[in-house]
Amino acid sequence: MPKTAYVRTKPHLNIGTMGHVDHGKTTLTAAITKVLSERGTGTFVPFDRIDRAPEEAARGITINIAHVEYETDTRHYAHIDMPGHADYIKNMVTGAAQLDGAILVVSALDGIMPQTAEHVLLARQVGVDHIVVALNKADAGDDELTDLVELEVRELLSSHGYGGESVPVVRVSGLRALEGDPRWTDSVQALLDAVDTYVPIPVRYTDAPFLLPVENVLTITGRGTVVTGAVERGTVRVGDRIEVLGAESGPQFSTVTSLETFGKPMEFAEAGDNVALLLRGMPRDAIRRGHVVAAPDSTVPSRRFTARVYVLSAKEGGRTTPVTTGYRPQFYIRTADVVGDIDLGELAVARPGDTVSLTVELGRDVPLESGLGFAIREGGRTVGAGTVTELI
Numbered sequence: 001m002p003k004t005a006y007v008r009t010k011p012h013l014n015i016g017t018m019g020h021v022d023h024g025k026t027t028l029t030a031a032i033t034k035v036l037s038e039r040g041t042g043t044f045v046p047f048d049r050i051d052r053a054p055e056e057a058a059r060g061i062t063i064n065i066a067h068v069e070y071e072t073d074t075r076h077y078a079h080i081d082m083p084g085h086a087d088y089i090k091n092m093v094t095g096a097a098q099l100d101g102a103i104l105v106v107s108a109l110d111g112i113m114p115q116t117a118e119h120v121l122l123a124r125q126v127g128v129d130h131i132v133v134a135l136n137k138a139d140a141g142d143d144e145l146t147d148l149v150e151l152e153v154r155e156l157l158s159s160h161g162y163g164g165e166s167v168p169v170v171r172v173s174g175l176r177a178l179e180g181d182p183r184w185t186d187s188v189q190a191l192l193d194a195v196d197t198y199v200p201i202p203v204r205y206t207d208a209p210f211l212l213p214v215e216n217v218l219t220i221t222g223r224g225t226v227v228t229g230a231v232e233r234g235t236v237r238v239g240d241r242i243e244v245l246g247a248e249s250g251p252q253f254s255t256v257t258s259l260e261t262f263g264k265p266m267e268f269a270e271a272g273d274n275v276a277l278l279l280r281g282m283p284r285d286a287i288r289r290g291h292v293v294a295a296p297d298s299t300v301p302s303r304r305f306t307a308r309v310y311v312l313s314a315k316e317g318g319r320t321t322p323v324t325t326g327y328r329p330q331f332y333i334r335t336a337d338v339v340g341d342i343d344l345g346e347l348a349v350a351r352p353g354d355t356v357s358l359t360v361e362l363g364r365d366v367p368l369e370s371g372l373g374f375a376i377r378e379g380g381r382t383v384g385a386g387t388v389t390e391l392i
């Protein structure tokens with residue numbers, strides 16, 4: 001049966017749920033799809049369909065299962081449910097890099113926990129400009145405690161430049177909404193209204209050369225290699241020539257032979273769209289997460305750059321000891337994870353809590369540009385965040 005093509009009738013935005021483990025992100029995501037399916041603008045995606053590991057769910061040319069799509073009256077959303085566990089920060093970083101807005105899920109029973117704070121910090125660093133707060137589990141909390149949690153969350157957001165006083169904070173219960181309790185389905189609707197009005201439609205760089213950071217690679221027997229991700233800028237059409245960048249062996253050229261979003265074929269995809277591209281003759285092992293698919297000759301990978309970097313304080317979960325020249329952490333840039341050497345120049349030392357300018361030399365070439373944000377990680381935790389200032 002031929003698949004129905006994707007029809008672009010409303011502005012498309014990428015949003016996602018983030019927050020500490022077990023605060024209810026996946027339950028809320030399922031509840032959102034349930035509430036909207038009852039209004040006729042989405043398909044209900046049950047909890048256990050969202051919470052599966054991507055490898056179990058890799059099927060067809062569909063996108064990573066942690067993405068769901070739905071529509072409100074005014075917008076089409078792709079929603080990524082980000083796991084709260086510290087080990088999954090990589091997904092958080094790479095997922096968040098493509099978010100136009102985020103729903104910060106905070107349990108009204110527990111308040112701010114370590115990953116609540118870490119996700120807010122990372123969201124800031126990777127350029128998420130708008131956050132809406134879901135104070136979840138409001139069905140089980142008492143009002144006074146929830147008031148305190150709300151204050152605490154607003155303060156946290158202000159301390160990261162999110163203007164905590166004006167951020168919408170909506171008390172919800174994902175669990176009760178999923179059960180169909182009208183009081184709480186209304187709360188989820190109120191949350192969506194807040195997202196619709198508070199997160200602006202972003203400016204899309206559709207005229208720039210095409211670029212897509214590779215999130216996932218799949219093989220479809222008999223058809224070839226498929227890459228998925230969100231288009232960072234530009235436009236791509238079926239039949240376009242592209243270049244895959246980031247591999248040690250140098251660039252690989254191919255042609256896009258098929259294009260889909262959430263299982264629906266599309267003629268072209270533009271900046272902001274979450275897509276799957278089928279690439280003609282591309283060997284499965286020639287491309288992986290962290291590579292970039294781009295218009296041919298539009299970008300040249302490099303490895304040396306200067307950057308402005310904030311070294312996290314110990315209180316924020318960062319290092320307790322200073323960083324010196326020769327320090328060699330991991331850099332999370334778009335969907336890539338690359339080791340790099342830091343040179344602090346005359347400064348020589350950067351203490352936790354400092355913001356410094358430094359030079360980085362990555363272990364391999366990566367498509368870079370000034371203004372690009374990245375996270376610095378060491379031994380499984382975030383120790384810094386920065387922005388590329390100049391390529392060398």
Ligand SMILES: Nc1nc2c(ncn2[C@@H]2O[C@H](COP(=O)(O)OP(=O)(O)OP(=O)(O)O)[C@@H](O)[C@H]2O)c(=O)[nH]1
Nearest residue numbers: 021022023024025026027083084137140173174175
């Ligand atoms: N009382 C109550 N419990 C909830 C609510 N939402 C989620 N829970 C419970 O909290 C637990 C965690 O919910 P999840 O949705 O898996 O949380 P999560 O944030 O996705 O967790 P991770 O993906 O592991 O980070 C489950 O036992 C849920 O049933 C709620 O609104 N009220």
Ligand SMILES: [Mg+2]
Nearest residue numbers: 025026051083
């Ligand atoms: Mg979850």
